[in-house]
Amino acid sequence: MKSLLTALVFLMGCTGLPVDTSRAAIINGLADHADPSVVLLLISSNGVLTEECSAFVVAPRVVVTAAHCLSSSFIAPNLTFELFLGDDHTDPVQAKDKSLRAAVTEVHFDPAFTRATASSMPDVGVVITSEPLTIPPIGLNRQPLGAAAVGQPLRMIGYGQTVATDEASVEVRTQITTTVSAVEPIFVLDGNNTKTFCHGDSGGAELMVIGGEEVAVGVISRRRLMATDPACGGSGVATRVDVAAADLVDPYIAAFAPAAAPDAGSDAGPSPTAPHGGCSMSSPITRGHGAIGLVIVAAALLLRRRWPARARARSSGADGFA
DSSP: OEESSGGGOOEEOSSSSSEEEOOOOOTTOEEOSSOTTEEEEEEEETTEEEEEEEEEEEETTEEEEOGGGTOTTTSOSSEEEEEEOSSBTTSHHHHHOGGGEEEEEEEEEOTTOOTTTGGGSOOOEEEEESSOOOSOOOOBOOSOOOGGGTTSEEEEEESSOSSTTOTTSOSBOEEEEEEOOEEOSSEEEEOOTTSSOOTTOTTOEEEEEETTEEEEEEEEEEEEEOTTOOTTOSEEEEEEHHHHHHHHTHHHHHHHOTTOOOOTTGGGSOSOOOOSOOEEOSOOOOSTTHHHHHHHHHHHHHTOOOOOHHHHSOSSSOOOOO
């Protein structure tokens, strides 16, 4: 997440080492004109642009991002959201093109996701657009991501900083390929500081080829830093899609895009289950299937299940959270 107000730098945890920070940009990446499914989330507080995150389309009206990008407790009060669909928000022509903007009517994330719980819960939320997008969706990985993934290619896409020390090097869709360094119960990590994400990439997509098809395996979240690490150093932390999608994404795909085709590998998992929470941070749906969608999501909320205790346990080392 790229902060336009440096005082709002997202440092999850006050003391202790290492510290996770989700001011999470693609370092040493290349401009990406070929992945329109990854978009830029513009976040305003009281009508003033305050933050920017990355996001990716998974259904005509459903866009996935990081939960912390949607939470007033992490950013600022009175948030509103808009999507930029171009590849370069610094280009004045694209920035002024209204056809490259998409209105947002709702955002959802687990209300249990807070600063205190962020290191042990999926950092995943959804953005609901007012009208269907014509952008091809990214498939979601349904196969359990295990130790065999370590060392495999991992492609990252986001709009964050391309130079760790330059906060102006943002708002251009960028990609890079690195490798998986570890797989934890909830998170997938990369450990190459020279090819990774940083400020502004939070909510972006991490992709792998599974079963011959490139699918999203991670939602970019934050960095796990030691005090001696450089800016955008340490390990990159992304939420595993195979762990989070059933609770946090699928119910909204069912509610707002019921005719969407199944994702790649969907035969590996059960039917969509309940969302893990349902914090709405924007205006209610007023068009299309909004009423039907709300009924479906409300019913799902009654059936929601909590993350098991084992999933909340830290799998490797301390994260330095109070």
